[in-house]
Amino acid sequence: MQRKVWALTLVVVLLIAFSALASAAPETFTIQVQATGTVYVPPTKAQMWVGAKTDGITAEETLTNSNQVMQDIIGIVGEFTSPELVRTSEFNMYQKERWDDATQQSIPEGFTLRHVFEVQISDLAKVAPFLDQVTQAGANIIYGLQYGVQDNRTPREEAYRRAMDEAWWKANLLADANGTGNLVLESVEESYYYGSTFDTEGASMSEGQVDSFMPGQLQVSVTLQATFRAGLAE
16 A cells, blocks of 8 residues: 555655746747848950851861961950960861762751860950851850859848848747747758849949940849748747
């Protein structure tokens, strides 16, 4: 009988202790928000692909023809940018063929060589004159003109800061609406980052700097997923 009394007493004591711990521990819940930080920056470089496609009866003739044109193009490229901003992106020679209806076969008909450079120009005002000159020199491959920034770390840092400011602002609004506080940041995850996106609003802000070959400002944007823990009001 005495053992039963002691056992019952122990159970009661444990229940009281657990109840006290539960009431003493503050209740918390999780708040998750998605936030975006956006920065507009003017472009500081232009990037494009420039080259020539040449033909010849033999491979040697085709290579000779290509070298003659590309030497002129390379000379012009050197006047507008530095060597470290130029690299070969394509050098491809292939045999041309034509279909012969009489024999129902493909017949070899000379060679074609594509020689293309990726070129970056830092002085954006020189983009149009550069394209004019290389075209006159024989460049018949020009594509992919796009604008960017030489160093995107600074605008990205600002975009991250703005995204985190928005995350805290959203989390505080949700906490206040639910009568909670004492926010603690538990985790942050980058959802996505994108840059070199042209924005019409940004273009209007830099209208004085725009020429016929340059759009407006570039949009650098960062989106974050942040998780906070909030304590319920006592």
